[in-house]
Amino acid sequence: MExxxxxxxTLKQFHVAHHLCAMKVGTDGMLLGxxxxxNKEQHILDVGCGSGLISLMLAQRSAPEIKITxxxxxxxxxxxxRLNVMHSPWPNRIGVVEADFLNFVAPPFTHIVCNPPYFAHGQSFNDHRRAIARQTGALLHSQLLDKAAILLKERGRVSLVLPFAQAQALIDYAVHRDWFVHRLxxxxxxxxxxxxxRLLVELARFFKETEHQQLVIEDAPGRYSSGYRQLCQDFYLNM
Structure with missing residues (x-):
C-alpha cells in the first residue's frame, strides 16, 4: 500500500498516517504547528509528538539546518x-526518541513545543494509550514547565496549545515562576x-511585551475564516 x-x-507536502497511535491528527496540532x-532556532523539541504532525509542520516551515527531536x-x-518522517521530505531532520519527558536528559533546546494532555485525571477512556496521551495525570502542566526550564537554553521558548481554562491556570503558574508570556x-x-x-501560548524566561492575537477558525458553518486560511494555507490541500 502506498x-x-x-x-x-494528507497535507500539501506530506502525509500523516495515524493508524498506530492513540491520538489522531486534529485541529489543536494544526494550530500549534x-x-x-x-526564528533562528537550532534545535526544537516536540514533546508528546503523537503522529509527528507538529514536528513535520515545523520541518516544512524551517531552514534545512534546523534539527527537530x-x-x-x-x-x-x-x-x-518514525514512519511518517521516513516517508516525508525531511527524513534526516527529525529524530524520534521514546522516553518519559520528566526523565529525559539532553543538551539544551532553543524551543520546546507541546500539545499537552488536558483532560482531568480519572476521566474515562476506552483506550489506555489515549488516556496517557490526553490526561494530565500523566504529565502535569506545572511539571511540563519546570522540566522545560531545565531543558531550554537561556533565551529559549515554550509554545503550547490548551483549552482556555487550563491555559489560564498554566499562565498563572508560569508568571509566579519567572516565566513571561511573549505571545498569546x-x-x-x-x-x-x-x-x-483554545489559547496558543508562547512563554520564555526573559521579558518581552506580550503580543496579543485573536483567531476564529470558521466565520460560517463549513467555511474557514480568512485568518485561519492565512495561518494554515501552506498545509491544507483545500486552501
Missing part, C-alpha cells in the same frame, strides 16, 4: 512518527462564541 493511502491526513514562531512515551506513537492567541471555533475554546 503511504498516501494509509489511514491518516502553524502558529509556533520559528520528536519525543513520546508511547512506543506506538514513536513508531508512527485566543482561538474561537466561530465568531459568536463568548469565550475562546
Amino acid at each position: 503511504w498516501q493511502n494509509q489511514p491518516g491526513f 502553524a502558529w509556533a514562531q520559528i 520528536a519525543l513520546d512515551i508511547d512506543p506506538d506513537a514513536c513508531e508512527q512518527t 492567541c485566543e482561538v474561537k471555533s466561530k465568531p459568536t462564541q463568548a469565550e475562546p475554546v
Whole structure:
C-alpha cells in the first residue's frame, strides 16, 4: 500500500498516517504547528509528538539546518512518527526518541513545543494509550514547565496549545515562576462564541511585551475564516 493511502491526513507536502497511535491528527496540532514562531532556532523539541504532525509542520516551515527531536512515551506513537518522517521530505531532520519527558536528559533546546494532555485525571477512556496521551495525570502542566526550564537554553521558548481554562491556570503558574508570556492567541471555533475554546501560548524566561492575537477558525458553518486560511494555507490541500 502506498503511504498516501494509509489511514491518516494528507497535507500539501506530506502525509500523516495515524493508524498506530492513540491520538489522531486534529485541529489543536494544526494550530500549534502553524502558529509556533520559528526564528533562528537550532534545535526544537516536540514533546508528546503523537503522529509527528507538529514536528513535520515545523520541518516544512524551517531552514534545512534546523534539527527537530520528536519525543513520546508511547512506543506506538514513536513508531508512527518514525514512519511518517521516513516517508516525508525531511527524513534526516527529525529524530524520534521514546522516553518519559520528566526523565529525559539532553543538551539544551532553543524551543520546546507541546500539545499537552488536558483532560482531568480519572476521566474515562476506552483506550489506555489515549488516556496517557490526553490526561494530565500523566504529565502535569506545572511539571511540563519546570522540566522545560531545565531543558531550554537561556533565551529559549515554550509554545503550547490548551483549552482556555487550563491555559489560564498554566499562565498563572508560569508568571509566579519567572516565566513571561511573549505571545498569546485566543482561538474561537466561530465568531459568536463568548469565550475562546483554545489559547496558543508562547512563554520564555526573559521579558518581552506580550503580543496579543485573536483567531476564529470558521466565520460560517463549513467555511474557514480568512485568518485561519492565512495561518494554515501552506498545509491544507483545500486552501
